[in-house]
Amino acid sequence: MTAGEPELLGHWEGEPVRVWEEVWAVPGLEVWSTIGSTNDRARELASEGAPAHITVVAEEQTTGRGRKGRLWSSPPGLGLWMSTVLRPPAPEGRSLVPILVGLAVCRAAESVAGVECALKWPNDVLVGERKVAGVLCEATGGAVVAGIGVNVAQRTEDFPPELRDGAVSLETVREGVVSRAGLAGALTGELRALFDRPTLRLEGRVADEVGRRDALRDREVVVDGELVGRARGIDPGGRLVVQAAEGIRHVVAGSVRVRTGGRGSLVGEG
Ligand code: BT5
Numbered sequence: 001m002t003a004g005e006p007e008l009l010g011h012w013e014g015e016p017v018r019v020w021e022e023v024w025a026v027p028g029l030e031v032w033s034t035i036g037s038t039n040d041r042a043r044e045l046a047s048e049g050a051p052a053h054i055t056v057v058a059e060e061q062t063t064g065r066g067r068k069g070r071l072w073s074s075p076p077g078l079g080l081w082m083s084t085v086l087r088p089p090a091p092e093g094r095s096l097v098p099i100l101v102g103l104a105v106c107r108a109a110e111s112v113a114g115v116e117c118a119l120k121w122p123n124d125v126l127v128g129e130r131k132v133a134g135v136l137c138e139a140t141g142g143a144v145v146a147g148i149g150v151n152v153a154q155r156t157e158d159f160p161p162e163l164r165d166g167a168v169s170l171e172t173v174r175e176g177v178v179s180r181a182g183l184a185g186a187l188t189g190e191l192r193a194l195f196d197r198p199t200l201r202l203e204g205r206v207a208d209e210v211g212r213r214d215a216l217r218d219r220e221v222v223v224d225g226e227l228v229g230r231a232r233g234i235d236p237g238g239r240l241v242v243q244a245a246e247g248i249r250h251v252v253a254g255s256v257r258v259r260t261g262g263r264g265s266l267v268g269e270g
Helices: 017-024 038-047 091-113 170-174 180-195 204-212
Strands: 029-035 055-061 079-086 118-120 124-127 130-140 143-151 220-223 227-234 240-244 247-251 256-258
Touching (some): 029 038, 038 055, 038 079, 038 130, 038 143, 055 180, 079 180, 091 124, 091 130, 091 170, 143 180, 220 240
Parallel strands (some): 029 055
Antiparallel strands (some): 055 079, 124 130, 130 143, 220 256, 227 240
């Protein structure tokens, strides 16, 4: 598909963008017709000093990305492609950002679409074994840009062939229409709830909720193709705990694959 010129939209999902900005209570909102990556635009805004929760949405991304230069499929109108500037109070809290953003996505998908979601450490949101959303957090100066891609309206055939087994959209699961604006509004609200208080450690109710939603728990995993063991939860620092033959390991970053066994394999690496 050929994308048009990037254009800032005045209206989105039936309302003026300024109305969404007010309803979602964000200090700024840009909605683009098409853009390379909403993360790049949000990074620009962050470097110009944008306050926390300024949000960028695009109908379509031409170079939407995941981690390590992977591509993120972002076709026009079928998903929520969004980036928000976060300003975590202290660098110590930054390692928790991806998992907390994933948690916000789970809560929003459940409240708006009634679809139960799980977290696959470090940055995937799953329905069953399939990826419904991905999170890409990029630090820039004192800010972290949280990029969130949620598959909303794709049918199986709308995904590129190589993703059809591992990806799913909210509307397929729910078997009904899901409002992208409703989802974005719920998401910005959850992000505020999770980030407006300094969270330096995963503990208390939030830790319990993350534990409940942990798709890897007690499953046999391979991290970065080399560390093999059983996932034993996420520690207070946001690290994945892996019980390996050589002992307990706390993994700071990496790509996880679930070893195929009785329950099948999860969405590959990443
Ligand atoms: C991610 O990376 O899952 C992070 C995705 C973040 C996307 C958002 S959209 C708004 C913002 N702007 C951006 O440019 N990015 C963010 P990772 O864990 O590396 O997973 C990438 C892998 O997921 C790919 O290699 C594919 O296998 C798979 N994938 C790509 N597009 C997908 C989709 N729409 N649904 C499910 N899986 C997908």
